[in-house]
Amino acid sequence: MAGHGAEQHPHGADRLCEAGDRVYSRAVRRGRVPRRDADPVPCLLELALLHPDPDDMDWLVPTSPQEVMTRLLRGMRDEVSASQRRVGSAVAAVEWYAGLGRQVRPAAPAAEGPAIRVLDGLARIQAAMDEATQACTAEVLTVQPGGIRREAELSEGLHRALALRGRGVRMRDLYTHVARHGQGLLTYLELMGDAVEARTLDEVIDRLILFDRTVAFIPANSDRTMALELRHPAIVAYLVTVFDRLWRLAIPLKAPLPDTGIEGISHREQSIAALLAEGHQDAVIAERLGISVRTCRAHIARLSETLGAASRTQLGVRIAQAGLDGPPSSAASPSLSVPDQGSRTAR
Template sequence: MGWAMAGHGAEEHPHGADRLCEAGDRVYSRAVRRGRVPRGDAGPVPCLLELALLHPDPDDMDWLVPTSPQEVMTRLLHGLYDEVSAGQRRMGSAVAAFEWYAGLGGPASGAGAGEGAAIRVLDGASRIQAALDQATEACTTEVLTVQPGGIRREHELSEGLHRALELRGRGVRMRDLYNHVARHGQGLLNYLELMGEAVEARTLDEVIDRLILFDRTVAFIPANSDRTMALELRHPALIAYLSTVFERLWRLAIPLTAALPDTRIEGISHREQSIAALLAEGHQDAVIAERLGISVRTCRAHIARLSETLGAASRTQLGVRIAQVGLDCPVDGAPLSVPLPDRLPGPVPGSVPGQGSPTGR
C-alpha cells in the first residue's frame, strides 16, 4: 500500500507508490534515466507529484527531477511497517478485549467447545452424530430421551442402536418417552426386547419435541425443522430445567408394559378422546395429527368416527357434543387448555424450539 492521495490525481490514478499506472511508469522511468523531465510530461500523471516521486528542480522550475528509487523504497517500507504495526496493535487490543469478556463467564467460559461451551450449534448430520457419539462415550449413569412422532420406523431405530448397545454394555440406564401411538410399532417392541432392563419406556398422548439428555450434564434438542441442525446444551440451568420437564412428564406417562386406561364413554377410544380434547381447543386437523404423532388421514378418520358416535352432523355440533359429554379433558390429565403451571407446579415443560430430530431411535 502507498500513501494517501488527494484531489485530481487521486481520482484519475487510484494507486500507491508501490504500483504505478502505465503512464506514470513511463514518465518516472524516463526521469530516472535522464535525471529530469519537462514539467509538461507530468501533466497527464499528476500522481507522480502527489506521491512525491517527482519534485520541481530547484534550479529550473520548468523541470521535474525524480526522487531516488532508494528513497522511494525506504518510504514505502516505512509505510508498510506502520500499517503492520497498527494491525498488530489492533489485533492485540481485540485479543485483550475478548479475554476480558471470557473472564466474565468464569472458568467454564475458557473451556474448549466440546467440554465447556454452554450452547453449541451443530450444523449437519455428521457433526450431530459426532457430538452424540462423544456424549455417549462420556456417559456413565443415565440417558433420558423424548421421542415424539408416530410409529418408529426401522431405520430410525437402527440409527441410534449402536449407541444404545454401547450404553447398555456399560450399565447405563435409559428412560424413553413416546407418544401413545408408538405402542403399535413392532420395531419399537423389538428394540425394547433387545435392550432388556436397560431401557424403560412410557407413553403420553403428547410429548415435547425431541430431547436427549446424558448424565444430566449435556442435552441435545432440535434447532430447525428439517432435522439438519441441533443444539448441544451444557448450561447447568438449562440442563436442570430440561431434567425437571422430563421427570414431570415421566410421572404423567403410562408404562409401555401397561394397557392404556379405558375412556369414560363406551364406544370412544383413548385416541379419539385425545382428539376430542384438542378439537375442543380449536386446533386444525394437521396440528392435532402432529401433536399425537399420527397422519392427517388417520386423524380425520377418527374425527369422522367420533362424530358418528356422538351423533354430530357438523364440526360445530361436534364441538358442542364434546363439551356436553366431558370429552374436552384428555385421559392423561387436566384439559390441555389449562396453563401448564396450574397442572405442573414449578418449571413447566413448554414447547422446546425446533421440530427436528438430533437423532432417531
C-alpha cells in the same frame, strides 16, 4: 459443500490452509466473523473450527483453541506412537491461536466447552452425540415425538444404545401412545432388556436427549439438520425437570391405556376430542398426536358418528356434553351417557 471443501482444502485442523488461517485468526481476535467470510474456506466449518452464532445465524463464532486442541489430541491418542511430530505440530499451532484469543477475553475451560453450541449438519450432530455417549456413565433421558418410529431410525442409534447398556447406563424413553403399535420399537426394547424403560403419552415435546443430566441435545430447525448442544447447568436442569414431570404423567409401555369410560370411544379419540375442543385444526392435531392427517380425520368421523353429531359445530357441543373437552385421565371417567344416544352409556 462437504465434498468441495475436501478437494480444495486437503488438511486437518492442525495445519490450516493460508486462507483458512486468515479467517480463523480473525475470528479468534474479534470473537466472530460474518458467515460470508467463510464461504471461500468451507474447511473451517467442516473441521468445526467455526460454527453458527446461536444469537445470529448470519455470523460464525470460533471454537476455542483449547477445545480444538482437546479434540485433536483425543483423535491422535491411538496413533501417538507413530505420530509424535504431528502431535507436536498441533499443540504448537493451537498454543499460537490461544495467544490471540487471550487478547480479547479468557477462553472457556476446554473440559466444559461452550454452554450453547450450534451443530450444523447431520455429521456434526452424530459426532457430538457419539462423543456424549462415550462420556456418559449413569443415565440417558430421551423424548421421541412423532408416531411409529421407522426401523431405520431405531437402527441408527442402536450402536450408541448397546454401548451404553454395556457400561451399565440406565435409559428412560418417552414416546407418544401411537409408538406402541410399531414392531420396530418393541423389538428394540426387547433387545435392550431392562436397560431401557419406556413410557408413552398422548403427546410429548419435541425431541430431547439428556446425558448424565449435564448435556442436552435439542433440534435447532424444523427438518432437524441443525441441533443445539446445551451444557449450561440452569438450562439442562430445567429440561430435566420438564422430562421428570412428563415421565410421572406417562403410562408404562407394557401397561394398557386407560379406558375412556364411554362406550365406543377409544383413548385416542378422547385425545382428539380434547384438542378439537381447544380449536385446533386437523393437521395440528395429527402432528401433536403423531398420526397422519388421514388417520386423524377417520377418528373424527367415528367420533362424530358415536356422539351423533351431524356437523363440526354440533360435534363441539357433543364433546362438551360428554365431558371429553379435557385431557384424558389416567383412570376411567365416572359413568357418563353419550348425549342423545339412548342405549350408548358408559361401561
